[in-house]
Amino acid sequence: MLKISSQFALFCFVAVARAYSVFETTCSKPPIGHPNVPEQRHGYRHDLNDVTQVSGWKASIRWKLKHLLSASNAFILTILAPEIIIGVAYNVRLQAREDHPTLLRLADQDRIRWSLTHTYYANMGGFVILKEESRENVNGYNLHHLTGRDLIKLRETNRVARLPDITEEELIDRAKDDPFIRTVSVAQIIWSTIQILIRAARKLSICPLELAVLAFAACAIIIYGLYWDKPKSIGVSTTISLQHQDYHTWIAKELEEDDGSIINLALPVGKRPYGAPLHAADGRAASDSKKFAIPTATAMLAAMILFGAIHIGAWNFTFPSTFELYLWRCASIYSVMHATIALLAAVFICNAKDGGKHFPNILPGWCGVLLFLIVLLLYTASRLIILVEIFRTLCFLPPDAFVST
Secondary structure, eight states: HHHHHHHHHHHHHHHHHHHSSSOOOOOOSSSOOOOOOOGHHHHHHTTTHHHHHHHHEEEEHHHHHHHHHHHHHHHHHHHHHHHHHHHHHHHHHHHHHHHHHHHHHHHHHHOOOOOHHHHHHHHHTTTEEEOOOOOOGGTTTTEEEEEEHHHHHHHHTTSSSOOOOOOOOHHHHSSSSSHHHHHHHHHHHHHHHHHHHHHHHOOOOOOOHHHHHHHHHHHHEEEEEETEEEEEOOOEEEEOOSOOOOOOOOHHOOOOOOOOOTTHHHSSSSOOTTSSSOOOOTOTTOOOOOGHHHHHHHHHHHHHHHHHHHHHHHTOOOOSSSSHHHHHHHHHHHHHHHHHHHHHHHHHHHHHHTSEEEEOOOSSSHHHHHHHHHHHHHHHHHHHHHHHHHHGGGOOOOOOGGOOO
């Protein structure tokens, strides 16, 4: 272990030393690794399911492919629309900040150490209740994933004796990250940004790839800041037990649908059934609330404008043809304008779902949905155009683009 750590440290120092002497446009790994606690493999009981579905090498491959698909979806979403990740991260932080004071008060009563990381873990679906061993769970999932609000209700009604006693160090140990690595990543992003700005100050050519690095760097720093206290990629849940009441009696009283959220309009996922595992790929708070819809939409709008505006900086850059130059201009402008159009479509959809409670329905609800889909398709096309041109222009760089700083 010591040998591996030494090799890793040497690798880091070599990379940092090289960064001070040679400019390289490097894209750091997008900070997408903050998913919620996923579905637990042990949640499928062997005695009520086909053993081949939950154990064996075929089940292991199926399970790994399932998680790979979730991670791939999150990666694609980050590349095409990092502003959605910013909106999600802001929504999650607002939810955690709202739940944290109550959970902290309950933790003080139970004489348990509690931090914002614990609250994030609760809202990630990290605490679960084992369902009763009954035949109705055949081919079903045997764990009920709680949210932070669920945990508060259980504790305030004394359905659990005390909050789960788990240390912050244990949560950090489970996470696939630590503050030092995050700090190094942010420092690398800032250093790359400074180098690009130096090139602009020295009147050296900047290629669209470097401008894209600047745009993603700005989003990455914001995402890192919003997710700073949230554990990264914890894959194991913590089981707690009910007292003085069985699971089915409790669930019959507490069953309720989640509130709608602006996030549900942006991400292609359905409503989460009460107690089901959270969507692991998107990293949302378990209980998205309508009260956070406006702040979340505002954060997404600001991120869209920031990300698109940076790409407009390549307005007079060198492109393989005039047509591609105008194509880039149109795509970058639409990236900025898309935010307002999408928000307008979302308002129409929400108002139609509420039966025109906020203002008279000018258009039927399906028109808003159609407009939103068209806007989304055009936005995807504009982002794909930008991505293609970023790498295509590398073959047509001017000579001073190869001058290092």
